[in-house]
Amino acid sequence: MKKEENIKVGISIGDLNGIGSEIVLKIFEDARMLDFCTPVIFASIKTMSFVKKHYKIDINLNGINHINQAVIGKVNVLNCWKENVNISFGKEDKTIGEYAIKSLQKATKALKSDEIDVLVTAPINKSSIQSDTFKFPGHTDYLNQELEGNSLMFMVNGGLRVGLLTDHVPVKDVSKHITTKLIEDKINTVHDSLIKDFKINKPKIAVLGINPHTGDNGVIGNEDDKILRPALKKIKEKGKLVFGPYAADSFFGSNNYQNFDAIIASYHDQGLIPFKTLSFGQGVNYTAGLNKVRTSPDHGTAFEIAGKGQADIGSFKEAIFTAIKIFNNRNEYAEISKNPLLFSKKKI
Structure with missing residues (x-):
């Protein structure tokens, strides 16, 4: 290294x-x-x-x-x-x-x-x-x-990590973009990133619902019942620790987010509003999956405020440190993976 x-x-x-x-x-x-x-x-x-x-x-x-x-x-x-x-x-x-x-x-x-x-x-x-x-x-x-690779916007601040199913998509088009394949791809990307980039051996991932109250049994939309829940069930059956869908409105306020290694939001503002509220000025946007x-x-x-000398360096500095840390973690993972005996003895 x-x-x-x-x-x-x-x-x-x-x-x-x-x-x-x-x-x-x-x-x-x-x-x-x-x-x-x-x-x-x-x-x-x-x-x-x-x-x-x-x-x-x-x-x-x-x-x-x-x-x-x-x-x-x-x-x-x-x-x-x-x-x-x-x-x-x-x-x-x-x-x-x-x-x-x-x-x-x-x-x-x-x-x-x-x-x-x-x-x-x-x-x-x-x-x-x-x-x-x-x-x-x-x-x-x-x-x-x-x-x-398959890129994913992954917002990171210490133990708080928020990924997105859809990122720069108009709200009116969000449900059109969320498919079973997309859900599987994004969860796999987050899962692999948590292991290789953040050294978490058995990551626990929470997924937020698409509609308010995750659809209320179809009263407020059926995408959660017809697309999201079946996809999560299928992923769980393959051994990944994936939970949800959770109602987004109470998930962060109840501190439930602290029970997971990552949270996947269905669309941009659903994930980034709580993330930036909790960590603005120290958060990092990491492009996982590449x-x-x-x-x-x-x-x-x-x-x-440009040109006035008032800009806060905190987030950019964290972005530099995070990039270095992930680079080192990836190299360490690659080295350990070459030696199964070492892999079995050392926590990733």
Whole structure:
């Protein structure tokens, strides 16, 4: 296994008019962070020097043109473009969106070729990134195309882990997307991630219902009875510790969530509202189910405070630590799996 300081953490810079660049430089202003990883920021030394000057951040940046030039103990900035970028903090701008995608694409390419070990993505503006060549609603869908596996949005904060059956889907279309196959695929992804990425040997997973009160025996919709319950029964019969469906309105308020290693919500707001209420500012968005490790903070571009020096670094810092921890856990799992005798003696 790599020593932590040798783990290359690639950082896509996100929307430069947002708070991402501020947060990234503030995090690595603390030199102790370089004991945990070697950062490679995908942007340009000109751009990051402008950000550094704007926020008066005391940090030394090491501009490089190739990843193999990255230096341990330094904050490396890979030049992804040469020209000056016109940054207007707080404004939505298609041109800035193009730079966000250029950074993401180059970082993803480096991740695929093992030039970096993990990827941490700064927030993008979903409107600014749309173009004829990039038509994804966000990072997760793009990475699912580029990396092997079946992606799942997995929100993580300590022992609280919330996955989603459907993510960026309009509420009116949620029930159309939830099929037996989708339920099985997502639960399998969460189950495998809990074992390999979080070292939980026999994970317990709770699933929230699709309709209010899980349908009240068909009075408020029949999707829970006709799709969700039969699917969960089938999965249980295969030996997985899966429970539910639970009524979502009381599940978190009753602290029932603390009895499980992960909770799977049926749709975006059903899972993310309670997650962010319980952990905002410290939560991490982890893309489970891929052959590479990618994390991001649990917040967006925050245009309303961009450029003002008010951004909180907590979530992004946790995203970096979580990526490193998952990378190490995966490597340890792979090593142990090669030796059945060692596997039987050591708790995963």
